Amino acid sequence: xxxxxxxxxxxxxxxxxxxxxxxxxxxxxxxxxxxxxxxxxxxxxxxxxxxxxxxxxxxxxxxxxxxxxxxxxxxxxxxxxxxxxxxxxxxxxxxxxxxxxxxxxxx
Amino acid sequence: xxxxxxxxxxxxxxxxxxxxxxxxxxxxxxxxxxxxxxxxxxxxxxxxxxxxxxxxxxxxxxxxxxxxxxxxxxxxxxxxxxxxxxxxxxxxxxxxxxxxxxxxxxx
Numbered sequence: 001x002x003x004x005x006x007x008x009x010x011x012x013x014x015x016x017x018x019x020x021x022x023x024x025x026x027x028x029x030x031x032x033x034x035x036x037x038x039x040x041x042x043x044x045x046x047x048x049x050x051x052x053x054x055x056x057x058x059x060x061x062x063x064x065x066x067x068x069x070x071x072x073x074x075x076x077x078x079x080x081x082x083x084x085x086x087x088x089x090x091x092x093x094x095x096x097x098x099x100x101x102x103x104x105x106x107x
Numbered sequence: 108x109x110x111x112x113x114x115x116x117x118x119x120x121x122x123x124x125x126x127x128x129x130x131x132x133x134x135x136x137x138x139x140x141x142x143x144x145x146x147x148x149x150x151x152x153x154x155x156x157x158x159x160x161x162x163x164x165x166x167x168x169x170x171x172x173x174x175x176x177x178x179x180x181x182x183x184x185x186x187x188x189x190x191x192x193x194x195x196x197x198x199x200x201x202x203x204x205x206x207x208x209x210x211x212x213x214x
Contacts, residue, residue, distance in 0.1 A: 103202065
């Protein structure tokens, strides 16, 4: 997958997920991986970027519209309910849904 | 600084900067650091989050409005013109300016 993500001209939507994890827990990496697996290929999915450093993580996913985000979120909640719940891995997290209005690239 | 960033209720703005760096170059970390220094404390600045992993970086900064972002951008371009230019450190990068419409936190 290209990185930075290749996205169409704005407008489109971004979901910015930032987190701090609890003490080393192997479930954390799996949770991040799972979030990505549930996004890629879904209708309305445009791309995803993720980086983790010293217990802090940022994952930004891009979507054509809010409905696609809602469906992804519902799927994640369903998947998590069948597991241990996100709270097990994350000490804190924030989710921000934002409308991308302008974008430019180099390289 | 708190992490995830403490931001007020939406709406506000996010600048999502994602990059891949050239082969190990110590200027890269300095460039990221500089971007943060030029943001923190500026009028309209709300917070910043950054993570780097395996040559890929994501920095998300939060702002009250587009004018504050424009002034930050102009300052960065001025600072870079006095240095070697961002192109020296980054192989590719994308900048996306987005309006945060919804946000929620855990923890």
